[in-house]
Amino acid sequence: MKKTQVAIVGAGRIARVHWMALRWLPEVEVIAVVSRTRQRAEDFSVRHGIPHFYTDEKQLYRDHPELQSVHICNSNSAHRDSVIHALDAGVSVLCEKPLGTSSRQIQEMTARVSESKSASQAVCFPYRLSPTFQKFQSWVSRLGTLRSIRVSYEQSSWIRRQSESVGWMPDANSYGPSYVMADIGCHALDLVQALAAASGSGLNFSMQSAVIDYAGKPSACSDIAASVSLEASGGCIAQVEVTKASQRAHNKISIEVQGEQGTLSCENLFSERIEFRGADGRQESWDRGQADSRTPVPDSLSFPLAHPEGWFSGFANLFEAFYRKGSLQTPTFAESLRVSEWIEDAFRQASYRDIQERLTRESTR
Numbered sequence: 001m002k003k004t005q006v007a008i009v010g011a012g013r014i015a016r017v018h019w020m021a022l023r024w025l026p027e028v029e030v031i032a033v034v035s036r037t038r039q040r041a042e043d044f045s046v047r048h049g050i051p052h053f054y055t056d057e058k059q060l061y062r063d064h065p066e067l068q069s070v071h072i073c074n075s076n077s078a079h080r081d082s083v084i085h086a087l088d089a090g091v092s093v094l095c096e097k098p099l100g101t102s103s104r105q106i107q108e109m110t111a112r113v114s115e116s117k118s119a120s121q122a123v124c125f126p127y128r129l130s131p132t133f134q135k136f137q138s139w140v141s142r143l144g145t146l147r148s149i150r151v152s153y154e155q156s157s158w159i160r161r162q163s164e165s166v167g168w169m170p171d172a173n174s175y176g177p178s179y180v181m182a183d184i185g186c187h188a189l190d191l192v193q194a195l196a197a198a199s200g201s202g203l204n205f206s207m208q209s210a211v212i213d214y215a216g217k218p219s220a221c222s223d224i225a226a227s228v229s230l231e232a233s234g235g236c237i238a239q240v241e242v243t244k245a246s247q248r249a250h251n252k253i254s255i256e257v258q259g260e261q262g263t264l265s266c267e268n269l270f271s272e273r274i275e276f277r278g279a280d281g282r283q284e285s286w287d288r289g290q291a292d293s294r295t296p297v298p299d300s301l302s303f304p305l306a307h308p309e310g311w312f313s314g315f316a317n318l319f320e321a322f323y324r325k326g327s328l329q330t331p332t333f334a335e336s337l338r339v340s341e342w343i344e345d346a347f348r349q350a351s352y353r354d355i356q357e358r359l360t361r362e363s364t365r
């Protein structure tokens, strides 16, 4: 069988995760890697047994007309150009999040798709395809009409790095105009839209209000925490809290969805446990670690029960859906555009606070 030939653009941490997850698909073969830095490209290709390396994406496409797909894993600010090169070359594209650094960039990419021979396009939001989230989504229909969705995503990276090197801030040239919202806010908002879709009620959210905590004065890429509220026309509220300054968790996603007929919650998406409390008092929980063969798991998940999988298997499931075209949907450019528009609305409407002042106030309480 002839394998699907794939290239990876970018040679950092997430490029390695893509390479690892692609190894789960024997019908796919990574034939080239691209990095701006020659040494980095060569090191990555040698370490991972990839036959070709490049510093120029256009040269990759000229040399490999048989290439079918590319994984874009470079920095946020580079995604737009890399996606356009791939679409011009007519290959399928799987781009890391955020798809672009502005909704305008994403509109531009989306418009280019219709002129391209590229067969498939998707954005890498792996949490959506993680086993626990898949199970969570499959229970949303028990809730009846939805009243609220709450997603909180906490990381401690800014706090940790502050202590390692005084005044550490992310590089706006690589990240683009936003740090926390572009980096993890987009994941949380993507989960909101996936839950809205799972409810089957066509919920159409728009941004209502936002509070954004900055390091110092509001400026490019210095947003560290945010709290945003969205509302759908039927009155359902979505509350999203994201922070890079968590004092209690290095990486944690919590979700709670309330509906007319009950509440569904997951204290930590990585702990693989979900709980349902019905409005009639009925309670049920699902714990992937303790699940046995009597507990139905979505067929789409190909990994054994009782094996914690979390983030990585989200990638594996996403790539499987992208290449094998099974029943799971991969996140689309249109969905990324919606997320990007929400983020821009949040920045337009936000009131701003100084994160240091807030943390000091909280620690003296």
Ligand SMILES: NC(=O)c1ccc[n+]([C@@H]2O[C@H](COP(=O)([O-])OP(=O)(O)OC[C@H]3O[C@@H](n4cnc5c(N)ncnc54)[C@H](OP(=O)(O)O)[C@@H]3O)[C@@H](O)[C@H]2O)c1
Binding pocket: 010, 011, 012, 013, 014, 015, 034, 035, 036, 037, 040, 073, 074, 075, 076, 077, 078, 096, 097, 098, 124, 125, 126, 173, 174, 183
């Ligand atoms: N889906 C997820 O859960 C998830 C998780 C983590 C990260 N990500 C995303 O993955 C992407 C890469 O993150 P990472 O953690 O792998 O970062 P990283 O380790 O810093 O690697 C970034 C890569 O992009 C290249 N690069 C850096 N700045 C660039 C620029 N201005 N123009 C072009 N290329 C540039 C780097 O240098 P060279 O070109 O020299 O190689 C490197 O190959 C980001 O978009 C990030 O949001 C997604």
